Amino acid sequence: MPKQAPTAKRSVRGSRTGRPIMALLDLLGHRWTLRIIWELREVALTSRALRTACDEASPTILQTRLTELRDAGFVELTADGYCLTELGRELFETFTSLNRFAERWSKHGR
């Protein structure tokens, strides 16, 4: 049984300051989590399609991450496959500036 996912109310590794940002940073810091949200940004994907989109990441960890994201209320499973919830879409909105930043970063001369 996988360890329970962090939620806004109960931080896992974050300091127990009760600050939800800590729980969120902890959740998003798990491998593939950011990527999954990114891949689901505009289409629903079945578990297999998501796996393909995520460079054939192991189904074990994808399933674990999907459970965490569902527990957090960011992802749901519909007839079309996995997709972002309303809350998940709000979260993705904060990625928009991240994408713009990534473009700038790539031109930064590294």
Next chain:
Amino acid sequence: MPKQAPTAKRSVRGSRTGRPIMALLDLLGHRWTLRIIWELREVALTSRALRTACDEASPTILQTRLTELRDAGFVELTADGYCLTELGRELFETFTSLNRFAERWSKHGR
């Protein structure tokens, strides 16, 4: 010797589409990375102070993450300790909305 950090030019686990967002998501998806950027958001911290701020995370991994963040050009070591570079501060700007989202998330009734 630690595996080399992802950069904007060379994705590691991301698909080789050349999209810098993949390299960035990969980098930020490493444990403690998001947290470190958060803790350095407004003050420079020595390695020990950063460790304290990060709930006594092991110095091994903090050092690894700091190296990655320095390679990426987000963090630098000054006389005052570790702090965000100009680029790192730009990256942190994208966190602002994330923090707002975290507050909303915590009230979402979980």
Next chain:
DNA sequence: GGTCTTTGCTACAATTAATGTAGCAGAACG
């Protein structure tokens, strides 16, 4: 009915990453 195919999901051993504790060399201060 039977048999493909695809779905979400799990088992399990192997590998890799992270933790926790200890400690190093170098610089600054007394």
Next chain:
DNA sequence: CGTTCTGCTACATTAATTGTAGCAAAGACC
């Protein structure tokens, strides 16, 4: 010289992730 910091590393233990294989259930096809 002896403290006390700094950044940083070694190393054994533990936890997370990977890769491969496969399950049961649901739908399509004949």
